[in-house]
Amino acid sequence: MDVNPSIDLQCKHHTPAMEERIDASVGLADTRKDYFIQRNGVRCAGSHLIVDLWGAQRIDELGYIEETLRECIRASGATLLHIHLHHFTPNGGVSGVAVLAESHISVHTWPESGFAAFDVFMCGDADPHKAVDVLKRAFDPARVDVGEHLRGRME
Numbered sequence: 001m002d003v004n005p006s007i008d009l010q011c012k013h014h015t016p017a018m019e020e021r022i023d024a025s026v027g028l029a030d031t032r033k034d035y036f037i038q039r040n041g042v043r044c045a046g047s048h049l050i051v052d053l054w055g056a057q058r059i060d061e062l063g064y065i066e067e068t069l070r071e072c073i074r075a076s077g078a079t080l081l082h083i084h085l086h087h088f089t090p091n092g093g094v095s096g097v098a099v100l101a102e103s104h105i106s107v108h109t110w111p112e113s114g115f116a117a118f119d120v121f122m123c124g125d126a127d128p129h130k131a132v133d134v135l136k137r138a139f140d141p142a143r144v145d146v147g148e149h150l151r152g153r154m155e
Contacts, residue, residue: 035102035124036152045152046103046123051132053116055142059109060092068138069098069105072131078102078122102126116141121151 036043058064062085073080078100085096091112098105103121110116118135120128132146 039150042150043154044150046121047128048121048149048151049128050147051118051135052145053139053141055114056116056139059116060111062087062094065094072105072134075130075134076126076128078126
């Protein structure tokens with residue numbers, strides 16, 4: 001097999017922070033066979049919230065967005081596995097995801113329009129609605145639209 005010598009096949013990006021995330025996820029084995037929940041009388045895999053923030057503040061600040069995602073996770077009672085965020089130039093938008101043992105929170109922002117889109121999907125005992133309260137406090141939007149979809153409905 002020919003290998004391009006300009007490609008470094010050694011993993012040199014393993015940091016103590018990555019070690020911490022890996023260690024946090026190793027002990028997550030659970031004896032439950034089913035993480036389905038009961039919501040409004042419906043058995044389902046989880047609740048997926050679509051959250052649109054209009055007139056939102058600080059949606060171009062990557063560090064602030066990361067800390068807000070961490071607070072959403074704490075408030076919801078979820079378990080963080082990994083966060084990855086990307087800061088776009090020149091407009092300053094941010095896109096990313098927090099991968100959770102209970103599913104995920106994703107974010108996409110358009111600072112030039114004052115708009116931020118969050119998906120908050122959680123199963124098990126985590127409560128995604130608590131994340132919405134955190135998002136409202138953190139970004140002080142003029143308008144908030146929230147839609148809910150129960151994923152994996154068992155009828």
